[in-house]
Every structure is written in structure tokens, then in C-alpha cells.
Amino acid sequence: MKFDLAGRRKIFSHGMTVLSGLAIVVIMVPLVAVVYEVFLLGAPVINGAFFTQQIPYPCTPEPGITCHQGGVLVPLEGSLVLIGLSSLLAVPIGIGAAIFAVEYGGERRSARLIGMVADVLSGVPSIVAGAFALSLFIIYDPTQAFSYLDASIALAVLMVPIVTRTCEEALRTVPHSVREAALALGISRWKMTVRITFVSALPGVITGILLAIARSAGEAAPLLLTLGQGCAHPLQGITAEGCALPLWIFYGATNPYQNWYNLAWGCALLLLGLILILSVLSRFTLDWMARRMRGE
Amino acid sequence: MALVNESAKMEVQDLNAFYGPSRAIQDINLQFADRKVTAIIGPSGCGKSTLIRCLNRLHETAPHAHAEGSVFLDGEDLYRMDPTAVRRRVGMVFQKPNPFATMSIYNNVSAPLRFNTRPSREKMDQAVLRALKQAALWDEVKDRVDAAATSLSGGQQQRLCIARALAGNPEVLLMDEPCSALDPIATSKIEELIAQLKAEYTVIIVTHNMQQAARVSDFTAFMYLGKLIEFGPTEDLFERPKEKLTESYITGRFG
């Protein structure tokens, strides 16, 4: 009887090992398939021209016609502008909210409210964030309703909750003893927060910012409502219509011309690489700063 | 007692301290003599930490905590002063060394200057040097003041925290079981240090260790269940305790 039970346990255990191995394969399949496909279709256009040239005339090669490959300089620049502008808006708000919630809110209701608002905000569909930013401009300044500025506001709405939440967590991991040490030296609360607590939390904060950027850099839906049609012209400024990598993926992949289609896959690969680099970088900064803080 | 009264640096009057509704210390009246070492002893949970955390107004920074009563520093009520000003005059060393992990040794010691008074680099260098020497740490770190504070051993970190507290040039130094995380050698170093510090500072030290209290202090206060049971010159308290409770505590019958 005893032996029998052990035997059944063993079989159960082996069965579970096989099952969890299978589960790993199942989740790896889509990941590998996506990366493989994007690489296969995107890699051929990744060259010097891809990064430096304008979007070409739309064209499909036929006997006797060769098409100009062109490049995605404008969508690339546009994405960088959007990352910069939206971070400029979202990072101070997110950090400010987190500092208030952790360092000043105490047990106050407003402090808990910030966490709740961040949670709700992080559930807002990105297209709704786009609609919000669009309506904001339609009400207050319709001439700039389609612009980098407008799109950045939409993306910032998506970034704020991520920055707030990660920054809050990072601040909460700073030991209470550090705050007490600072207070006991007669350092004012504000200086302690900015120059000691916040600095200790910096690795977590940076990770949060990079995560927020990685999230917003791949968004196309809010851009469809807010960025207008700026892919064909060189960058004209933040109040003009613009373009971005995910937006070009949408345009290029949904039109019949071969060279645009190819560039869309190039953009997909570029975006994937960018997000991968951001994730690795956030991991790396976290490790590096953690090591530096332990004094290694 | 008369002698204490005349040269009291700090005086506690009818002090009560609370965590939420619960009272951790009750009607404490006590004086701390200028440039003397006063030890506070008593069993765990009797309110020693709470009491000394009222002396630099750190108690009120804990959630839901508040204090009632008065604490005078040179005759001036702490609870009518700006808390940051109080803490610059009354330094504190904690039970567990808590150096700023993100800063170098130098930056730890100079923190109270850099963040508060911002003297010139030259003055700061001098203050750091003096504080490190006073804390008997200079010889061990003079070649690596720019190394991370966390690269020091536990005992060195505690002396670093002492140096950091001294660099702000306080008048009173509060120490909450400063040796409890240290080995006997590091402990005796810090005890020697306390003996030297009292030439310049009023030292108030919480300790679990009665031999330590007997060795380092001029006066001793014995607390039990949030109340001050007995207070007097250390020798009297240990050799001729007036209270039954004190006697049973120091003879090791409880606690």
C-alpha cells in the first residue's frame, strides 16, 4: 500500500514535469514565430538607406520597373520625438504623484487615491487615451488637433500610471532606517526625499520610465486619432502632423504597394529591436545600480 | 540630585508618548546632566527607545505617534522649536548601523553639512576629518574615504554613523543600543569613544547590557513598563538601589 502510494506520486510528479515542459514549449512557440517572421520579412530592408531616406513613391516591381526602396527616417524621428515629448510630460507627473503618495500622503486618503487612480488609468484602452487627447485639442485648439504634441499627450496618459506605480514601489523599498537617519541629522523632509530617498530608489524609477517608454513606443491606436498624416514629409515641428514607427507599420502593411509593405516589416523589426533594447537596458541599469549601491 | 539640576542640559517634564491610542511611556520626569553620560536601562519593550526618540522629536515621525509634555534643551522647550533645528542640536545613533548606502564614506560623514549648513569645501574637509578622528575611524578609512560606505564592516559602519552624527556638531548625542549589533572588540572601541565624547557632548545611551551601563555612564535611569522607576548616579543605582524593582532587575531576577 505504502509502496503503491509512492509509485503513484512518482508517476504524478513525472507527468507534471512533462506537462510544465510542454507549457514552456507552448508559450515559446508564438514568441519564436513572431520574432522569426519579423526578422525574415524585415531584415532585407535594414540598410543605410532605411535609416536615412524618406518614404519612397509607392511602387510594386514589375517586369521593366524597379522600385526605389527608400527609408523610414521620418517615422523613426517621429517616434523619437514622441518618446521625448511624452516622457517630458509623463515622467514628472508620475514621479511627483509617487513621491506625494509615499513620502507625504502618509495615511491620508489622497495618498491611497493616487494608487487607485493609477490602477484605473492603467486599464484605460489606448484608443480611448487617443480620443481623449484628440477631444482636448478639438475643444481648446483645433489647429493642432493632429500633431506630435497631441499624440504625446495621448501616450503620456498611458505612461503616467506605469511611472507612478513603479516609482511608488521603488520608493517603498527604500528602508525606513534610511529616512530616519536623514531626519535625525536635521535634514529637511523635502531634501531627504529628493536627495536621499529618491536617489536610493533611482534604479527602480529608471526601470519604470523605460518600461513606460517601451509600452508607449509600440502604440499605434492612439496615434491614428492624434498624429494625422505626416509620413510623407520631413519633420516639421512638434505642432505639425507627424509619423511614427507603429503608424507606418499600419499604413505600410495595409496597402498594396510592395516597397511600402517591405518598409513596414523593416519598421516592425526596428520597433521590436528598440523595445528589446529598452527592456534589456532597464534590467541592466537595475542590476548595475543595485551592485553599485551595495558597494561592489 | 541637586548637582544634576544645576547643570541639566536637557530636562524632561511629565512626558507621555503614544503610538495611536496606546501609551508607551508615562509621566516621565528626568534630567540629563551637561557633558555627562546618562544610561537608560530596562527590560525590552519598557519604552527606552520611545523616550530617547522624544528627545530629538523623531518619535512623532512614526505613523500615528505623538507626544505630550515638555522636553527642555538649555531651558527651551523642544516642542516649541522647529524639529529640524532640534535634530541638528541633538544627534542620534541607531541600534543598527544605517549609513546612506548610495554614498561614499566621505559623503556620509559630510551629509549633515552638505544638506544643512553648506560650508566651504575646506571647512567640510576639516569637519569630516575631525568627526572621523573623534569616532576612532580615521586610521581605518583614511586611504579610502571615497569608497562606498557599505564596504565597511558592521562595527566600522556604526562608527561611521557616530562620525556622521558628530559632523553636524550637535550638543547632545543620543545612542540607542549602539553596540547591540557589534562584537566585543568593536563594542569596547565604542565604549572608549563614549568616555572621550563626554568631554564635549552630553551623551544619552540606551543599553540592554548592565555592565555596559555601569562602565560608561555617570547616571542611570531604570525604566519598567513605560515608567521611570529609579534615577540616580550610576554607582548608587547599581550598589544601593532604592526600589525593589530596580534591585531585582539588576540582579537579573527578570528582564
Ligand SMILES: Nc1ncnc2c1ncn2[C@@H]1O[C@H](COP(=O)(O)OP(=O)(O)OP(=O)(O)O)[C@@H](O)[C@H]1O
Ligand atoms: N512603531 C510602533 N508602533 C506601535 N507600538 C510601538 C512602536 N514602537 C514601539 N511600540 C511599543 O511601545 C512600547 C515601547 O517600545 P520601545 O521600542 O520604546 O521599547 P524599548 O524599551 O526600546 O525596547 P527594546 O529594548 O526591545 O528596544 C512597546 O510596548 C512597543 O510594543
Ligand SMILES: [Mg+2]
Ligand atoms: Mg529599543
